[in-house]
Amino acid sequence: MPDLLKITEDETKLVIKTADGPIEIVRQKNEMQLITGVLQPIIPVTGVKPVGELEVLAALADPEFLVVDMREPEWRLKATIPGSISIPFSEVTHRLDELGCSRDPRGWVCSSARKVVAFCNGPACPQSPTAFHTMVRDGFPPERIYYYRGGMQDWLVLGLTTTAIPARQENHE
Template sequence: MPRMIALISAMWLLFGSAAAFAADDKKEVNIRPDIAGVEVQTEDGPVTIERIQDTEHEISGYFAKTSRACPPFCIQPAQVADGVATIGELELLDMLADEAAIVVDARTVDWHAEETIPGALNIPYTEIAGRLDELGCTGSSGAWDCSNARNVALYCNGLWCGQSPTAIRAMLRETYPADRIFYYRGGMQAWKILGLTTVEGGL
C-alpha cells in the first residue's frame, strides 16, 4: 500500500503539470474542484473528457446492473498481481493525457466498438500476449524483451470483469515489468457511474 500511494503521488507530480487539464468556473459538475475536463488525443482527433452536467442523470442499461452470475462474472481482487498498482479515475486521466503512457481497453472488439474511454487502445485480453510490441517490447510471443516497455493501464467492464486481470497475468507471463502495469479496476461501469465521457471505439 505505501508503494502504491507513493507511486500515485509521483504520477500526479510527473503528469499533472503536463496534462491537458482545464478549469471552468461555469460548470457545476467538475472532475476535481480545479479541473472541469481533460483533453486526450484519439485516432479521430482530440476529445475532452468531462462529466455529464445533468445532476439528475442516472445510468441505465447494462452498466446499471448490480448482479451477474458468478462464475464467470466474479468480483475481482483489489490487487490483481504482485507489483501491479491498482488505480482510479484521476490516475487514469493522467495516463490518458501522458503521451508516453498507454491505456488499453482489454475487452473484446465488440465491446470496444460499442463504447470505450477516449484515447484507449483496444487490445483484447485474448490477443495481448502476442501484441506486446505495441506496448514497447521487442521480439515475439514467448521471447519478448520488455526492457523498454511503456507504462500501461488496463481496464475492462468493471469490478466483476475478468478480462483485464487475465490480460495483466498474460503480460506478466511474457516478462512485462509489473511496475509498468496499472490496473483500472473500476472499468467502464465506474467510469459511467461518474458520468465521464465515452466514445464509440474504432475498428
C-alpha cells in the first residue's frame, strides 16, 4: 500500500457508510504535496475568516491589507506570493508592531491592527494556524485575520505567479 499520511493527529483513515457499503478514505503521499502534516480546519480560531485566491489577489491591491507569508524563511527562498511580506509564525508574537499593534506596559494594544491575509504551505501546514492562536492570545483581533488555507500548495497547483526572495533581501522586509 502507498505511504499513508495522517488526516488528523489521530487518524490515517476514515470509514464512511455509503449505499454500496463502507468506503475507507485515506490520504496518500503524492508529488503535489509540499508537506505531509495533518489537515488544518478552515477556521482555526473563532473569528478568523477563510479566503481563497481571488480574495488574496484583491488584498494584494488593497492598502488596508497586508499579505503575510508565515512560513519559515527557507521556504520563502524557493517561492512566495508576490507582494507578500515575511513574518514567520515563530516570530509573530514579537513582531505584532509590523501588523499595526503597539506596546504598552501591559502588552500589545491592537486597536489599530491591519487586516492580515496569512498563508503557509497549504491545507496540511500548521504554521499559520499556530500563529493565529498566538496573535489572538496576545490581543490581535481575530476578525482582522484572513486565512488563505490553500497557501503555497494551492497557489502553485493553480499556476499563479510566484517570486523567490534572495536571502539578502529577506532581512530588509
